[in-house]
Amino acid sequence: MVPLPVRDGLNPTRLVLPHDDASVARWTRTLDYVLHRFPDDAARLHEKVAAGEVVDGRGRPVDARTAYEPRGFVFLYRDPPVEPEVPFEIRVLHRDRDLLVVDKPHFLATIPRGAYVARSVLVRLRRELDLPQLSPAHRLDRVTAGVLLLTLRREVRGAYQELFARREVRKTYEAVAPLDPALELPRTVRSRIVKRRGVMRAEEVDGEPNAESRVDVLETDAARGLARYRLEPHTGRTHQLRLHMSGLGVPIVHDNFYPDPYDVAHDDYARPLQLVSRSIDLTDPLSGRPRRFETDRALDVW
Known part of the structure; x- marks a missing residue:
């Protein structure tokens, strides 16, 4: 089960924490890896962590103390891009x-x-x-x-x-x-x-x-x-x-x-x-x- 519901029509993004030797040696905190994946979103990611909107596979909030867990899951909401309006009805x-x-x-x-x-x-x-x-x-x-x-x-x-x-x-x-x-x-x-x-x-x-x-x-x-x-x-x-x-x-x-x-x-x-x-x-x-x-x-x- 996904621990975060659909929000505003969008599913949460799911990350799988890598388990290769280099990743295990490099990352000690889950948050560091998430920031590495989305470097342009660093400010917003810190806001989402503070709001409890970044969680692990069991639905527990990820914060600065959360240890890196190889093969673990992280779920979060990404901000949708600014998109052109498609002017046609469904x-x-x-x-x-x-x-x-x-x-x-x-x-x-x-x-x-x-x-x-x-x-x-x-x-x-x-x-x-x-x-x-x-x-x-x-x-x-x-x-x-x-x-x-x-x-x-x-x-x-x-x-x-x-x-x-x-x-x-x-x-x-x-x-x-x-x-x-x-x-x-x-x-x-x-x-x-x-x-x-x-x-x-x-x-x-x-x-x-x-x-x-x-x-x-x-x-x-x-x-x-x-x-x-x-x-x-x-x-x-x-x-x-x-x-x-x-x-x-x-x-x-x-x-x-x-x-x-x-x-x-x-x-x-x-x-x-x-x-x-x-x-x-x-x-x-x-x-x-x-x-x-x-x-x-x-x-x-x-």
Whole structure:
């Protein structure tokens, strides 16, 4: 159990005290190690220690006398960064005792990460709806819009997350991309996708396929050279649909990663990626009945 509750929509940060010989020899006080980890926050950390807001794994306050305990835990609240406002609303599609299903807008992160902490679906909804146990059952990329399923209670979280982990959820996306009359569809695309830590883009490499997507065309607009596609990912690799569409020679409109990356300012919302999570179908793990959640969100360029 985490000894500090969610506060203002944010989970506390957890530190694991290193147990290697160099760390054990260097640190005698827990506080010294915490200050070493966050040197720019020294003043605020001293304030939080004085207020009893830095605790160990058993919930006991950490102070200047607390001895360093290898493999021990420290929990504390970090001050969220100053973030740009993401000026789009989150539309609730469904709510019951266990689930909250929303239509996530483009440009809004699913969970706190990097420069987007308070400006994430999870933190915004925890705050706006007073739901401290809210947790996503799966994720959507920040630049992808559409159906996102979250659980309301800790007791049911695992059951729904496992559905996604076992690939027992049917996810259908739509995208707008160039029209290629020579492209034979429908087809199933299989490839090996690798996402390296610290690298923003994923890549397709040689080897046993670990990513599979079904691609079909829904409508064409020959005059503009565009088509609306239905995409069904059977696996969940990072940027899978974007890579597979690019690999077919029809990259999704406004994709600034594939095939060729280009910079987009964080506060530039003029050209959203033309990709939406249209629907989710599942067999409810608690009731056993089929359920479907869908958005009517339109893609801007269509």
